[in-house]
Amino acid sequence: MDTTESELAPAVRSILSAARERSGGDERVAVDPRSLPAAFAAAEADDRVPVIAEVKPTSPTTDGERDEDPVALATAMVEGGAAALSVLTEPEHFGGSTDALERIREAVDVPVLRKDFLLHEAQFDAVAADVVLLIARFLGTDLEPMVQAARERGFQVLVEVHDVAELERALAAGADVVGVNNRDLAALEVDLGTFERVADSLPTAERGSVTLIAESGISTNEAVARMRRAGADALLIGSAIMDGPVRANTERLTTPAAGSDTEDTDS
Numbered sequence: 001m002d003t004t005e006s007e008l009a010p011a012v013r014s015i016l017s018a019a020r021e022r023s024g025g026d027e028r029v030a031v032d033p034r035s036l037p038a039a040f041a042a043a044e045a046d047d048r049v050p051v052i053a054e055v056k057p058t059s060p061t062t063d064g065e066r067d068e069d070p071v072a073l074a075t076a077m078v079e080g081g082a083a084a085l086s087v088l089t090e091p092e093h094f095g096g097s098t099d100a101l102e103r104i105r106e107a108v109d110v111p112v113l114r115k116d117f118l119l120h121e122a123q124f125d126a127v128a129a130d131v132v133l134l135i136a137r138f139l140g141t142d143l144e145p146m147v148q149a150a151r152e153r154g155f156q157v158l159v160e161v162h163d164v165a166e167l168e169r170a171l172a173a174g175a176d177v178v179g180v181n182n183r184d185l186a187a188l189e190v191d192l193g194t195f196e197r198v199a200d201s202l203p204t205a206e207r208g209s210v211t212l213i214a215e216s217g218i219s220t221n222e223a224v225a226r227m228r229r230a231g232a233d234a235l236l237i238g239s240a241i242m243d244g245p246v247r248a249n250t251e252r253l254t255t256p257a258a259g260s261d262t263e264d265t266d267s
């Protein structure tokens with residue numbers, strides 16, 4: 001891990017400590033994944049903003065917990081126009097489960113991202129998904145072998161970064177889908193300028209071959225437009241969809257806003 005443990009918010013230290021202890025599956029998983037880039041292209045062709053809607057029952061920065069059936073939430077997100085889904089499988093801090101992911105993936109036909117804090121290869125074998133998340137900040141020199149181990153099982157890989165140095169490490173590890181998290185996992189503060197700065201540093205040679213996803217803190221159509229102007233091929237949105245009626249929230253954020261060039265005031 002690049003960041004020293006003491007720099008992290010206490011909640012994140014607790015998440016990592018639990019993640020280190022979590023076991024994997026008994027048998028090696030082999031996946032025939034639904035294509036994430038194809039799902040984004042299909043959304044664009046249908047005039048929808050490509051959004052990965054996140055089933056996130058709770059989190060360290062959320063008050064309360066949504067206890068509805070995760071399959072009902074996921075289905076409503078797809079009905080609202082989500083191109084893909086992200087499902088938290090972290091149980092202790094996000095209220096997620098591998099069982100929920102399994103049931104959601106059976107119920108929908110869009111790609112499903114497993115959102116978790118994966119630190120060991122065996123943890124890939126806990127459940128099949130179309131995409132797995134690997135967080136550059138927490139994997140250090142293990143990033144490249146973890147990317148390879150995920151691909152050997154058939155998973156597509158979303159490598160999450162937060163700054164330009166992590167973007168360089170992600171590209172060196174062979175990432176072709178990169179998520180830029182606007183949430184600083186050390187301080188848990190959100191700044192939409194993070195995506196703008198990191199996307200701007202993507203080398204010209206990589207622009208056609210890397211799918212860029214803006215993650216976290218996106219709650220308005222103005223923020224959606226701002227991330228798209230900065231080069232986001234897709235957006236990962238959790239709280240703004242989970243906070244209220246998920247179908248209507250997804251519909252609002254996947255529908256390009258009239259006047260999307262208005263100045264955004266989100267920080």
Ligand SMILES: O=C(O)c1ccccc1NCC(=O)[C@H](O)[C@H](O)COP(=O)(O)O
Binds near residue numbers: 217218236238
């Ligand atoms: O969301 C949190 O509170 C959180 C706390 C500590 C570590 C990670 C956290 N979130 C992970 C995520 O990346 C988000 O769930 C995801 O990007 C969606 O963000 P948002 O739209 O802001 O819910």
